Amino acid sequence: MRIFDPHIHMTSRTTDDYEAMYAAGVRAVVEPAFWLGQPRTSPASFFDYFDALLGWEPFRAAQYGIAHHCTIALNPKEANDPRCTPVLDDLPRYLVKDGVVAVGEIGYDSMTPAEDHALAVQLQLAAEHGLPAMVHTPHRDKLTGLRRTIDVVRESALATDRVLLDHLNETTVREAKDSGAWLGFSVYPDTKMDEDRMVAILDEYGPEKVLVNSAADWGKSDPLKTRKVADAMLKAGFDEDAVDLVLWRNPVAFYGLSGRLDLDPTAPEALHEGNSILRGGE
Amino acid sequence: MIPRAELDARLGGAARAWLDEALAEAAHTAERPVTGYGTAPWELRFASAGRHLGADAVDEARVLLLRTARVDAPTATRIYQQGTAAERRAVLLALPDLGLDAAAGVPLVEDALRANDTRLVAAAVGPYAAAHLDPHAWRHAVLKCLFTGVSVDAVASLRERAHGDAELARMLGDYAKERTAAARPVPDDLHRVLALTGAEES
Numbered sequence: 001m002r003i004f005d006p007h008i009h010m011t012s013r014t015t016d017d018y019e020a021m022y023a024a025g026v027r028a029v030v031e032p033a034f035w036l037g038q039p040r041t042s043p044a045s046f047f048d049y050f051d052a053l054l055g056w057e058p059f060r061a062a063q064y065g066i067a068h069h070c071t072i073a074l075n076p077k078e079a080n081d082p083r084c085t086p087v088l089d090d091l092p093r094y095l096v097k098d099g100v101v102a103v104g105e106i107g108y109d110s111m112t113p114a115e116d117h118a119l120a121v122q123l124q125l126a127a128e129h130g131l132p133a134m135v136h137t138p139h140r141d142k143l144t145g146l147r148r149t150i151d152v153v154r155e156s157a158l159a160t161d162r163v164l165l166d167h168l169n170e171t172t173v174r175e176a177k178d179s180g181a182w183l184g185f186s187v188y189p190d191t192k193m194d195e196d197r198m199v200a201i202l203d204e205y206g207p208e209k210v211l212v213n214s215a216a217d218w219g220k221s222d223p224l225k226t227r228k229v230a231d232a233m234l235k236a237g238f239d240e241d242a243v244d245l246v247l248w249r250n251p252v253a254f255y256g257l258s259g260r261l262d263l264d265p266t267a268p269e270a271l272h273e274g275n276s277i278l279r280g281g282e
Numbered sequence: 283m284i285p286r287a288e289l290d291a292r293l294g295g296a297a298r299a300w301l302d303e304a305l306a307e308a309a310h311t312a313e314r315p316v317t318g319y320g321t322a323p324w325e326l327r328f329a330s331a332g333r334h335l336g337a338d339a340v341d342e343a344r345v346l347l348l349r350t351a352r353v354d355a356p357t358a359t360r361i362y363q364q365g366t367a368a369e370r371r372a373v374l375l376a377l378p379d380l381g382l383d384a385a386a387g388v389p390l391v392e393d394a395l396r397a398n399d400t401r402l403v404a405a406a407v408g409p410y411a412a413a414h415l416d417p418h419a420w421r422h423a424v425l426k427c428l429f430t431g432v433s434v435d436a437v438a439s440l441r442e443r444a445h446g447d448a449e450l451a452r453m454l455g456d457y458a459k460e461r462t463a464a465a466r467p468v469p470d471d472l473h474r475v476l477a478l479t480g481a482e483e484s
Contacts, residue, residue, distance in 0.1 A: 093321070
């Protein structure tokens with residue numbers, strides 16, 4: 001089984017996770033730029049983070065046989081902090097890089113005017129750079145947030161079928177599907193979706209344009225949730241082709257819209273005992 | 283540097299044409315440097331070369347772009363500092379051809395040698411490092427290769443610089459003792475470099 005986790009924050013995870021993910025079948029990941037838990041206080045802090053998503057993290061992933069790409073953006077939460085918003089001016093120099101396969105995560109957190117502005121600007125940037133956009137839907141007041149998101153996408157220069165609406169659930173899937181966007185579901189231990197509810201949604205709405213992710217980060221989360229959904233799908237009677245569609249071909253098709261997806265992980269030059277992951281020694 | 287014909291042989295027709303245009307833009311910038319605001323078009327090509335040319339040709343193509351654009355020290359430094367790991371690697375590989383003095387080039391080499399990304403370490407220990415690193419920094423670069431598993435084949439002028447270097451021999455001997463004390467194998471490359479210093483293995 002081959003698995004593509006289209007949303008996982010590997011910067012916050014350990015090499016044990018990479019090892020377990022590879023063993024579970026994960027061969028490719030996309031890491032969206034997001035909030036670090038601790039608020040940033042300047043654009044420079046974003047630049048170091050973006051550089052890590054284009055430097056050290058793909059190197060780490062490659063050492064475990066996993067292809068790593070990223071999405072770049074000012075996230076919705078920090079779009080509200082005037083100390084951070086100047087990062088918008090520097091996004092274009094990142095959006096041309098190989099390895100950047102979408103603008104994201106963008107979207108709404110508290111649905112403020114500052115978030116409206118950041119979302120509209122970044123959808124425009126996606127259109128200008130030939131990139132799709134990964135748009136997360138808010139945790140609070142989700143359905144209202146989804147509707148407002150779809151309105152802003154429709155007003156933007158980016159076609160709706162180049163947008164992935166993420167963190168969907170039972171209350172938002174119908175309207176998201178009707179919009180023509182790609183449909184993302186984050187499967188979490190306690191919050192967001194779980195495996196069985198995910199299977200029920202796939203049953204009702206079909207696997208077309210559906211992406212399932214672990215969204216694993218620094219909070220309570222599980223980087224193997226993609227595999228667990230695949231197993232739950234098989235147990236519920238989906239065939240292997242449907243599993244492959246949801247866990248591999250759909251994410252490849254969506255991020256492939258960038259023309260920048262390279263699924264051969266860079267051949268690790270030092271996958272042996274002197275492994276540099278071991279902090280330059282042991 | 284590999285000849286252009288050899289590079290072309292690794293590329294399809296569309297990629298060759300793309301590289302021709304990119305090099306023409308770089309040559310244009312070399313003649314008429316961009317002033318004021320805006321990014322030179324060849325720099326956008328430099329950033330996007332991976333997806334247009336593929337992994338087999340991208341290092342060489344990026345080096346060729348840097349040479350053709352005749353980048354000066356501030357530009358090379360900016361491109362390195364704002365680059366992905368792959369772009370940084372290209373700047374390091376191009377250093378011997380860019381005519382940068384030690385004040386400009388050595389900080390880039392030192393930055394790469396602080397990294398644990400073996401692609402950067404391997405690119406940092408080329409001819410520019412051999413020519414410009416002081417003995418202390420150069421010895422640490424050799425040791426870093428042994429620690430991170432970068433083959434010392436990547437170290438330019440290894441034979442010449444290692445020859446008669448008693449301090450390097452001491453460092454290698456101490457590292458071998460540390461490995462042995464931990465019941466871990468001593469890398470084959472360590473014996474190779476130690477032999478080049480002319481010191482006897484203890």
